Amino acid sequence: MLDKNLTPSAFEGRLYDAWERAGVFAANPTSNAVPYAIVLPPPNVTGSLHIGHALDHTIQDVLIRWRRMQGQDALWQPGTDHAGIATQMVVERLLATEGKDRREMGREAFLDRVWAWKEESGGTITRQMRRLGTSCDWSRERFTMDEGLSEAVREVFVTLHEQGLIYRDRRLVNWDPKFQTAISDLEVESREVKGSLWYLRYPVEDEPGRHLIVATTRPETMLGDVAVAVHPDDDRYRDLIGKHVILPLVGRRIPVVADAYSDPEKGSGAVKITPAHDFNDFEVGRRHDLPSPSVLDEYGRVVLAEIEADLRAVDGVASPDFLRGLAGVDRADARKAVIAELERIELIEKIEPHTHAVPHGDRSGVPIEPRLTWQWYADAKTLAAPAIQAVEEGRTRFEPKQWENTFFAWMRDIQPWCISRQLWWGHQIPAWYGPDNRVFVARTEDEARAQARTHYGDDRELSRDPDVLDTWFSSALWPFSTLGWPKQTPELNRYYPGDVLVTGFDIIFFWVARMMMMGIHFMGDVPFRVVNIHGLVRDEKGQKMSKSKGNVMDPLELADAYGADALRFTLASLAGPGRDARLGRQKVESTRSFVTKLWNAARFCEMNGIGPAPDFDSSRATTPLARWLLDAANDATRTCEEALEAFRLDEYAAALYRFTYGTFCDWFLELAKPALNGEDSAEKAEIKAVAGHVLGTLLRLAHPVMPFVTEELWDRFGYGPEGSLIRAPWPETASVPGAEEARAELGWLIAFISEIRSVRAEVGVPPSTQVPVLLGGAASDTLARAGRWSDAITRLSRTPSVTALEGTPPAGVVQGVVGEATLMLPLAGIVDLPAERARLAKEHAKASAEATKIATKLANPDFTSRAKEEVVEETRERLAAAEAEAQRLAAAIARIAA
Known part of the structure; x- marks a missing residue:
């Protein structure tokens, strides 16, 4: 006998263990069944299951269990991502508690420690996934740095390099001064910061007393200014285009250039151009063939090496000695010093409070610095073209379809992909350098040495590139590397391409697009037929969950x-x-x-x-x-x-x-x-x-x-048999004779009982009170049904009888309608109907007023344009609820009034 109370903990763990031991999650490459494949977006090996994972995995598990029951050979490919910067950070923090530093340990010893940590703690999230019933094929679990996937990474890198699609270049990157590495856009979060907008005076060359006012939020980077840009149609500065101004503190002559990047409506309309420290400035610099001197080092400290030759004393403007004193000073302290010096020499026009978005490292928490460095890049534009075409042709479709627009918008304006990271944990780039810095890209060090020997004519000392690849590089190969590529395995031939990818919209750019690029390039076909995009999990008020707000929900605690x-x-x-x-x-x-x-x-x-x-x-x-x-x-x-x-x-x-x-x-x-x-x-x-x-x-x-x-x-x-439902056949519809008649008969009965219940509830009839039902205008079929089901009606609607109305309705009836019949409940002496009508009218007026108030708020453009999206959505929901309540109360009043 089943227990009286439901206790999920009494059977959930037992059932999951039995399923896993029986191997019912496993795919069968030798099966004749139709294959169905989903790849699990690999969670970070450092991670714990959060509510977003729970949603993502629930969707996938529902799909995979359903297809398995349909008799398909279902593969749900699981695994974890090595999560370069996240994992390195975790282990470095652990070492810090022991008084150790990775640089003192050396690379090899540090990596040994990371692998040890991974073996001990890296499986937390997959154990948690099991707790929620995730039916992955755990026998095929992969890790983005296991040997098979590492081989795939090397093969892809070398092949793309040989094809000219991977190369080195000196460009701006998001630089994290704390972790000392380039990071991806996904690892950058914008934070609103209250700061200042400084209006600085740049003296115009050969025009004593005239200054070009430049507005900036970053006066410390002005040391690397190479131009001032003004809009070509800005009449205020038209006569200055082509002339020069003197860069304060440095004394360098810099040109005034015309560029549409400068917005006449913002600041002073004149923008300082610092190509080595701003992404927009970098593009302006390229358009005007300007130099790009760096004035901040990898730690965010002032460095003068690239502008040393430009330092010259100009009366009242340049301060070479002051600048030399800034060398090695952190950017925040340098800002204060620069402002103080500009004030001293009276080159600050004004200062305004200014709140603006400042990019920060999502893990380090420090402001990100655009930095000009040598990095490895993939030619994303070339790789993106076939992926765009595949979606245009419908070979991969997005569900919902509108996310295709997001995909196209990014892919059609895609920039070179920076794939190198200055970390130790990750796939080390398979490139070696000769004594003259010539690079040799190869699958192994022996191959690199053979290339060098051919080039130099003898053996030379080679040093391997210390950088590792962006985590997204290896995860871009996930749909085919997990199936054994570059080997041509039975699994690869059977389960690629996959049927569906389930993921959030936030990684369409960083993962979905890159899997599309790599899959088409190396496999000749898309990696999945459908991309099913789901939203975020927010709290019940529509706010994004965060620890700082205290609204995070732990799926394991809920389970x-x-x-x-x-x-x-x-x-x-x-x-x-x-x-x-x-x-x-x-x-x-x-x-x-x-x-x-x-x-x-x-x-x-x-x-x-x-x-x-x-x-x-x-x-x-x-x-x-x-x-x-x-x-x-x-x-x-x-x-x-x-x-x-x-x-x-x-x-x-x-x-x-x-x-x-x-x-x-x-x-x-x-x-x-x-x-x-x-x-x-x-x-x-x-x-x-x-x-x-x-x-x-x-x-x-x-x-x-x-x-x-x-x-x-x-x-x-x-x-x-025990544990067999997971492979039981999905139900099929079966012929039911007389279904239409039965549907009409029972449909009427349910509507009839429900209407009686609604009338009783709306006018407050006590549950224990028996009230007879009179039927007016009822057809013979309706009266016959009422007779056939009289026992059920009496029992389920608390009415002693259902009879046809004869003559006029008695006083004090409350009415309802089912089909052609009007049902009447005589409530005189049971409910004070005038008082009930007054109560309902009062509640109706209150609900209507609330609906009008909310509708007025939503009709105000100031509210809908300025309020947060979740606040507007919550207000719309409140309006719908208020309107529904007003309609319900109006119907209840009408019953009595009739």
Whole structure:
């Protein structure tokens, strides 16, 4: 007998261990079944499961379990990413607690320590994934730095270099002064900073007393200025274009150039151009063929080496001695010193408070410095062209489709991809340098030495490039490297390309696009047919979750509190197409009630001797109730399948909820009770058989999203061998004779009982009070139905009788309508109808006023344009709720007024 109370912890761990031991998650490359493949976006090896992972993995697990039940050979390829900078940071912090430093240890010893940490702690997130029911093929788990994937990385790098698609260049990068490395745009976060906008006077050459006013937020980088840009149509400065100004403090002559980058509406309309320390300035410098001297080193300290020759004393402007004193000073202190010196020589026009976005390293927390360095680059523009074409032609499609525009916007304006990082943990770049700095790119050091010997004519000392590759480089190969490439394995031939990639919109650029580029280039085909994009998980107010706000939700804690099935179903129900999900504990708790409802329904079935009906034939059902349930099961099966095909997990969850909670539990079991409690009969046997059959159907439909409770019930009822639901066939629709008539009959009954319940609830009839129902204008068919189902109506709507109205309605009736009939509840003496009408009118006025107030707020452009997106969305939801409440109350008033 099932326990009275649902206790997920009693079976979740046991069931998962049994599944994994039985190997039911494993794909079978030798199978004749249709293959279906999903690659798991590899989480960082340093990571712990967060709520975003839980949503992402739930979507994938629902899809993979569903396809597995359909009989397909399903591969869900798992693995983890080495997460270069994140992992190095974790281990460096660990070493710091021991009083050690990686530079003192040396590269080899440090990497040994990282590998040791990975073996001990790197599997945390995959263990946590199991807790939520993730049914990956763990026998195929990969790591982006295991030997097979490392071979793939070397092969790709060398091949692209030989094809001229990987090269070295000196360009600006996002430089993290704390971690001493270039970082990707994804590792940069903009923070609002309250600062100043300084208006500086740049003396115009040969025009004593005239200054060009330049507005800047970074006076410390002015030492590297090579020009001042003004808009070509700005009349204020037209006569200065082509002339020179004197750079304060340095004394260098710099030209005034005309460039549309300068915005006449911002600041002074004149912009200092510092190509080595600003991305926009770098592009201006290239357009005007300007030099790019660096004045900050890798630590963000002032360095004068590249401008030393320019330092010259100009009365009242240049201060070479002051500048030499700045050498080695940190950028923040240098800013203060520069401003003080400019004030001393009276070259500050004014200072304004200025709040602006400053890029910071997401892990280091320090301001990022645009820095001009030699790095390795991939020719992303060339690699992107076939990927763009593949999406244009529909060989890969985005769901929802609007995300294709995001993909195109970035890919069509793509910049060279900086693929090198100044770290120790990662794939070390397979490049060696000769004594004259000539580079030899090869798969192995022996190959590099052979190249050098051919070039020099003898053996020379070679040094390997110390940099490692961007983490996204190896993860870009994930769809095919995990299947054994560059070897031509059976898995590669069978599971590439994959069927679907499920991921968030935030890595379309950084991962999805790069997998497309590399997959097409090396495999000749797209890596996946569909990219299913989901939104972020926000809190119930629509705010982004963050530790600083204190609104982070731990999926493991939620699973422990409410069960993994409840969390998974909640996330699936919120997974609308491309929109953010709003999650609160109350939603998970509510879903726990739904899971409990299923458990209790199964327990009721068990208590009534209902179980598997292996020989059940839907075409032989005779009773309207049985036919109605079978028809509803067919409809639920179709709806669930259509929703999953369209990646509408929210609609799949909604269909399950309606069928389980509404159709099966609230109506079928309630309507079946008289037969189940009665003497043995053909009707009772049929009701028990159809209940057992449909319960099995329901468990199969719900299994992909609620795997634990469905498997436990499947096993306990004996629908198949223990642990077999995961491979049980997905339900198919079956012929039901008389389905249309049964649907009409039961549809009327449910509408009739529901209307009586609604009328009673809206006017406040006490639940224990029995109220007769009068039917006015009812057709003979309706009266006949009321007679056939009188016992059910009496029991479920608390009415002693349903009779046809004769003559005029009595005083004090409240009305409802079902079909052509008007049902009337005589409530005189039971409910004070005038008082009830007044109460409802007061509540209606309040709800209407609230709706008007919110609508006025939303009609204000100042609010909709300035408020945060989540605030506007929450306000729209409040308006919808207020309008719905006003409509409900108006309907209730109308019932009484009639």
